[in-house]
Amino acid sequence: MRPRAVIGLALMVALSQAAAAEVADPAGPGRHELNHQGIARSYVVRLPANPPAGARLPLVLVLHGGGGDAASAEKMTGFTDKGRREGFIVVYPEGSGRFANRLLTWNAGHCCGQAMQRRVDDVGFFRTLIDRLVADYPVDARRVYATGISNGGMMSHRLGIELPDKLAAIAPVVATLFGDEKxxxxGVSALMINGALDASVPAAGGAPGGRFPDSWDGTPALPSTAQGRFWAEANGCAASPETIAQGPVQRARYRCPAGRDVELLLVADNPHAWPGGVPGSRLGATPSTAINATDEIWAFFKAHAR
Structure with missing residues (x-):
């Protein structure tokens, strides 16, 4: 990797912050490893409090941003507490990188870092991981969902595209598409959340900005609205959405067949951050408080099953 790219990935931490075996987790029990194509990949499992005996539970995969890890995703989103209260399993998978357990990224096609450059088979990793989780935990295979921030959000798009047989819905946050997606x-239901103040993944599209442009491959991003059009077409929805302004939040909903919903939220005062969450680090951008993305995403997910 070029030196500038390494620096860019380090700064991304501030911005976004097969057999399974449990390994040491500084945050407590729950960290596991899965060997995929000869590489040990980590994931952290958080179970709900007092689930009903014999119940099959929803599973939410929460993907960290470029340069982040499971701990940063857990901290930023608050999904662990949400899962414990609402009764679903949360899993925080970790990407791969040049260094062990840091500067981790996902191969979302045109982003980011080492995973993109080495064409890591992250789609295959997630297929294997979902199968493992269904085997090891009381997961309802019809209610498996993926969300993520930034590079993790882009990877959520890719998983929706390539693993529609595994996922009921996706929810990319401050993410984008590039125009060459198949x-x-x-169909897969999709909720997208973007920030109008995002300098790293601009809502208007174009070249990546912020502190880590070298971690992309140079392909310009589409405007955030293109995400809605892509999933509306994939799901057989109406061509144009109904748009509602709710304070600083513009909510665009497409008319779709039952069970295949598409919704796009643009938060006027949100930068490259998880709305309603916390910064990924001391230098991370301050999220908007106009909405709580975790609440919005779970409300969307629990309304959909595959």
């Missing part, structure tokens, strides 16, 4: 084999 139409998925079947």
């Amino acid at each position: 139409r998925p084999a079947q």
Whole structure:
């Protein structure tokens, strides 16, 4: 990797912050490893409090941003507490990188870092991981969901496109599409959340900005609205959404077939951050408080099953 790219990935931490075996987790029990294509990949499992005996539970995969890890995703989103209260399993998978357990990224096609450059098979990793989780935990295979921030949000798009047989819905946050994505084999409900103040993944599209442009491959991003159009077409929805202004939040909903919803939120005062969450680090951008992305995403997810 070029030196500038390494520096860029380090700064991304501030911005976004097969057999399984449990390994040491500084945050407590729950960290596991999965060997995929000869590489040990980590993931952290958080179970709900007092789940009903014999119940099959929803599973939410929460993907960290470029340069982040499971701990940063857990801290930023608050999904662990949400899962414990609402009764679903949360899993924080970790990407790969040049260094062990840091500067981790996902291969979302045109972003980011080492995973993109080495063409890491992250789609295959997630297929194997979901199968492992269904085997090891009381997961309802019809209610598996993926969300993520930034590079993790881009990876959520890719998983929706390539694993529609595994996922019921996706929710990319401050993420984007690039225009060369293939139409998925079947529809997947999608909720997208972007920030109008985002300098790293601009809502208007174009070249990446912020502190880590070298971690992309140079392909310009589409405007955030293109995400809605892509999933509306994939799901057989109406061509244009109904738009509602709710204070600083513009909410665009497409008319879609039952069970295949598409919604896009643009938060006027949100930078490259998880709305309603916390910064990924001391230098991370301050999220908007206009909405709580975790609450919005779970409300969307629990309304959909595959």
